[in-house]
Amino acid sequence: xxxxxxxxxxxxxxxxxxxxxxxxxxxxxxxxxxxxxxxxxxxxxxxxxxxxxxxxxxxxxxxxxxxxxxxxxxxxxxxxxxxxxxxxxxxxxxxxxxxxxxxxxxxxxxxxxxxxxxxxxxxxxxxxxxxxxxxxxxxxxxxxxxxxxxxxxxxxxxxxxxxxxxxxxxxxxxxxxxxxxxxxxxxxxxxxxxxxxxxxxxxxxxxxxxxxxxxxxxxxxxxxxxxxxxxxxxxxxxxxxxxxxxxxxxxxxxxxxxxxxxxxxxxxxxxxxxxxxxxxxxxxxxxxxxxxxxxxxxxxxxxxxxxxxxxxxxxxxxxxxxxxxxxxxxxxxxxxxxxxxxxxxxxxxxxxxxxxxxxxxxxxxxxxxxxxxxxxxxxxxxxxxxxxxxxxxxxxxxxxxxxxxxxxxxxxxxxxxxxxxxxxxxxxxxxxxxxxxxxxxxxxxxxxxxxxxxxxxxxxxxxxxxxxxxxxxxxxxxxxxxx
RNA sequence: GGCGCCAUGGUGUAAUUGGUUAACACGCCGCCCUCUCAAGGCGGAGAGUUCGGGUUCGAUCCCCGAUGGCGCUACCA
Numbered sequence: 001x002x003x004x005x006x007x008x009x010x011x012x013x014x015x016x017x018x019x020x021x022x023x024x025x026x027x028x029x030x031x032x033x034x035x036x037x038x039x040x041x042x043x044x045x046x047x048x049x050x051x052x053x054x055x056x057x058x059x060x061x062x063x064x065x066x067x068x069x070x071x072x073x074x075x076x077x078x079x080x081x082x083x084x085x086x087x088x089x090x091x092x093x094x095x096x097x098x099x100x101x102x103x104x105x106x107x108x109x110x111x112x113x114x115x116x117x118x119x120x121x122x123x124x125x126x127x128x129x130x131x132x133x134x135x136x137x138x139x140x141x142x143x144x145x146x147x148x149x150x151x152x153x154x155x156x157x158x159x160x161x162x163x164x165x166x167x168x169x170x171x172x173x174x175x176x177x178x179x180x181x182x183x184x185x186x187x188x189x190x191x192x193x194x195x196x197x198x199x200x201x202x203x204x205x206x207x208x209x210x211x212x213x214x215x216x217x218x219x220x221x222x223x224x225x226x227x228x229x230x231x232x233x234x235x236x237x238x239x240x241x242x243x244x245x246x247x248x249x250x251x252x253x254x255x256x257x258x259x260x261x262x263x264x265x266x267x268x269x270x271x272x273x274x275x276x277x278x279x280x281x282x283x284x285x286x287x288x289x290x291x292x293x294x295x296x297x298x299x300x301x302x303x304x305x306x307x308x309x310x311x312x313x314x315x316x317x318x319x320x321x322x323x324x325x326x327x328x329x330x331x332x333x334x335x336x337x338x339x340x341x342x343x344x345x346x347x348x349x350x351x352x353x354x355x356x357x358x359x360x361x362x363x364x365x366x367x368x369x370x371x372x373x374x375x376x377x378x379x380x381x382x383x384x385x386x387x388x389x390x391x392x393x394x395x396x397x398x399x400x401x402x403x404x405x406x407x408x409x410x411x412x413x414x415x416x417x418x419x420x421x422x423x424x425x426x427x428x429x430x431x432x433x434x435x436x437x438x439x440x441x442x443x444x445x446x447x448x449x450x451x452x453x454x455x456x457x458x459x460x461x462x463x464x465x466x467x468x469x470x471x472x473x474x475x476x477x478x479x480x481x482x483x
Numbered sequence: 484g485g486c487g488c489c490a491u492g493g494u495g496u497a498a499u500u501g502g503u504u505a506a507c508a509c510g511c512c513g514c515c516c517u518c519u520c521a522a523g524g525c526g527g528a529g530a531g532u533u534c535g536g537g538u539u540c541g542a543u544c545c546c547c548g549a550u551g552g553c554g555c556u557a558c559c560a
Contacts, residue, residue, distance in 0.1 A: 016560045051559055108558060115557090124485060125556080150558050167488070176486050176556090184558040191560045215487060215555035238489075238553090245552065276495065276508090286497045286507050306489095306496075309553060313494045316509045326522085365521045394519080426518095441518035453520040 009041030009205045013067075013074070014195070016048040017059035020256035021066030023248060023312065024210060024240045027274045031237055032208045033072045034275065034300035044202055045077035050194055052082070066257035070271045071293065079202075081194050088189035091197040091227070092151045092182050100226035101182055103139055103149040104131040126178040127152070151183035153192070153223065160218035165206075165235035165302045172218040180219055192216065196223040204232050208302070211236040211309075235302050238278050238309045248312055264340065264369035265317065268293070269324040273317045275300075277310045290323055322367045330359040337372045341380070344373035348380035354463075355380060361455050361463055378449045379463065390452035394442040401476045403433065404443055408473030417466035422458040447476040 013029040015021065021029075036043035047063075049055040064078070081088075095101035106114075106127075115125040132154060143149065155178070161171035182193040189197070199207065199220075214236050224231050242252035254260060260270055276289055281299040285291075291299065325333065334355065341348065348355060358379040359372075366372065378384040386395075395401070410425050411417060426444070430437040441457050448469065454460055461469050 014560090018560075048560060054559070104558085106558095111558080119484090122484080126485095148558095152558090170487075172487070178556085181558045186558080188558085190558065195560090210554090211488070212554050213560095216560095236488090241553080243494085247553070273495095278495085280496050283497055283499080283506090289495085289508050308489050310496090311494060313509070316495065319509055322521085367521080390519090423518095436518095438518050445519065451519090454518095455520090457518055 007205075009036065009039045010044065010203055011036050011041060011206050011208055012044040012046050012077075012199075012202065012204055013072075014046040014048050014198075014209075015063050016051065016054075017056060017063060018051065018054040019059060020062040020258060022255045023257060023260075023274070025063075026066060026070060026257045027240060027277060028208065028210055028237055029067060029072055030070065030271065030274055031279065031300075031305070033074075034297055035206065035208060035302065036075070037297040038300045041205075042075045043073075044079070044204070045074035046079045046198060046202070047077075047081065048191065048194065049080055049082045050188055050191070052188070055082075062256070062258065069257060069261050070267050070274070076202075079198075081189075081198065084194075084198065085188070087201060088194050088197050089183065089187060092189070092193060095153065095182065095223070095226055096151060098226065099154070100223075101151050101153050102132050102179075103134070103143070104152045104179075104181070105134075105142055105147055105149045106131060107148075129179050132179065148185035150181045150185045152179040153182050153219070153226075155179050155219075155222060160221050162217065162221060162231065162234055164214075165233050166238075166305045167211075167214070167236055167307060170214065170217070172215070174218070174222075177218060177222075182223075192219050192223070196220050196227075199232065200224070200227065200229045206233045206235060206302075208235045208237060211238050235305065237305055238307060240277060241309050241311045243311060243313075245309075245311060252312070260317075264371075265321050266324045266328065266336065266369065269320040270317070272296070272324070273320045277312065278306050279304050280306070290320075318367060325366045325369070326364050328363065330356050330363065333359055333363060336369055340369050340373040344370075346373050346377060346381055347383075349382065350380055358463055361459060365453075365455065375451050375453070378451070379460075382468070384450045386446060386450045387452065390446045390450065393452050394446045395476075397439070397443075400439070400443045403435075403440065404447055404473050404476045407440060407444070408470050408476075411461075411466060411473065412470045414466065417461060417469065419456075419458045419462040422461040422469075426458075443476075444473065448472050 011032045013025075013032050015025050015029075033043050035041065045067075047060055049060070060078075067074075092101060096103070111127070114128065118125045131152070155174050157174060159171055159173045161169055164170050180192055181190050183189050217234055217236075221231060240248050242248045244252075248255060254263065257270070261267070271293065272289075272291055275291070275296050279300070280286070281291070282304055285299065337359065340346075350358070358376075362372070362376050362379060366376070372380075375387075407426065407429050410429055411422070414421060414425060426440055427437050430440050442452075445454050445457050445460070446452065448454075448457075448460055448464060464472075
């Protein structure tokens with residue numbers, strides 16, 4: 001018997017491709033990945049596609065896409081359970097031969113009927129184990145006659161417990177476990193069999209998965225024992241809840257990881273946010289929450305995982321996003337912004353240098369990648385619109401357009417336009433007209449950017465350049481239209 | 484219903500394995516800065532740790548019970 005719990009850890013993420021990678025799955029994957037990278041272990045990706053009805057190749061691709069987006073790479077796999085069927089069938093036979101499992105000829109319909117009857121009678125709807133005591137020749141006869149049969153695990157007496165890395169000792173009475181199906185009558189394994197067969201075959205040392213699997217664990221431990229395999233360490237991670245504290249689902253809005261990409265979230269922000277949902281790096285690091293990928297890897301440990309479920313907080317995610325966008329290198333941010341432009345049909349007509357300069361200026365006040373394709377449009381293209389609210393707020397005065405046009409002439413007459421000279425010209429003009437500079441500044445902002453909110457006006461002017469400043473100020477009476 | 488798990492401000496988490504004015508972050512409120520909005524700086528409100536017992540000189544922390552939430556209860560995973 002080998003000691004699988006020693007040596008370099010081997011962990012896995014084993015999603016079932018019946019949907020896109022959702023945030024709960026993403027966090028489970030992240031924790032496994034963090035643990036593997038922290039310990040120098042191996043991170044395996046295994047696709048649990050034994051439910052042919054609900055699995056699809058598109059979903060597999062969706063899951064891989066989600067993992068790549070948050071930056072999780074795997075060392076082995078992806079393995080597909082649908083291609084490993086012989087292993088499960090052999091394992092089931094082995095269990096039958098050793099007396100730990102048996103053939104069950106009860107049909108699905110029959111079982112359902114009995115379950116309903118039991119429920120009506122107030123009895124627990126567990127399988128009555130009637131096929132457990134079938135005679136050998138009876139079994140042989142039925143099989144020879146071609147009767148379909150499933151393989152069930154023969155749950156022994158007693159109780160089953162383990163020492164969970166997160167929850168501590170957990171124990172179940174075997175009497176509460178039914179003789180669950182290992183192999184369906186069509187020869188396809190159920191989840192209970194395939195996980196165990198694979199986890200043993202792949203020599204996994206730690207099983208880090210959602211807490212929704214706690215009650216499945218005793219069924220799996222029983223199989224390890226029956227198969228004479230060493231137990232891995234189980235670490236169950238609490239679930240992620242929606243704001244109403246029910247399990248996160250489509251009702252709560254975005255549930256797939258890619259949806260957050262589409263919402264303009266930067267992957268590093270999402271990963272940092274996810275890592276801190278249900279895990280903390282300990283008291284010595286409680287003063288901050290921004291951790292680079294390397295720090296996360298260095299700090300990660302199973303005993304930092306909390307036991308209670310966590311509520312997904314969009315506001316906090318938004319905060320991480322602003323922090324990461326601000327810290328992002330502009331050249332690295334550009335490709336992400338370009339995706340947004342593409343999606344919003346924005347076609348920048350600036351040089352690379354101008355674009356990067358604009359990003360430098362704008363990223364400190366961006367909250368989302370989408371900002372670059374919406375409220376920041378005017379910095380990258382000349383096709384933008386005035387925000388009606390901005391006009392109402394800062395351009396309502398009927399005399400303003402005329403004054404701004406006149407101001408535009410002053411800029412046209414200037415020999416150069418720098419941040420400093422832009423300010424000089426405007427303040428001199430304001431003094432000359434005997435008005436507050438703020439009125440002109442705010443009005444100009446709307447004329448130049450279409451928005452009530454922007455970086456410092458004079459920095460914007462310097463960025464836009466003399467020609468555009470003159471152009472946009474002189475056209476203030478006829479706001480540009482997009483399209 | 485049965486079985487299991489969990490429970491610290493609105494949210495995420497801390498609190499040297501019993502001794503703290505219960506800490507940090509997000510969010511919220513106010514002030515400063517100021518050409519707008521963020522950011523930033525400063526300050527503030529917000530939990531006496533779900534509730535009730537018990538152990539103890541002393542419980543967020545240990546024990547029991549209740550309540551609530553969540554999970555599982557398939558020839559789904």
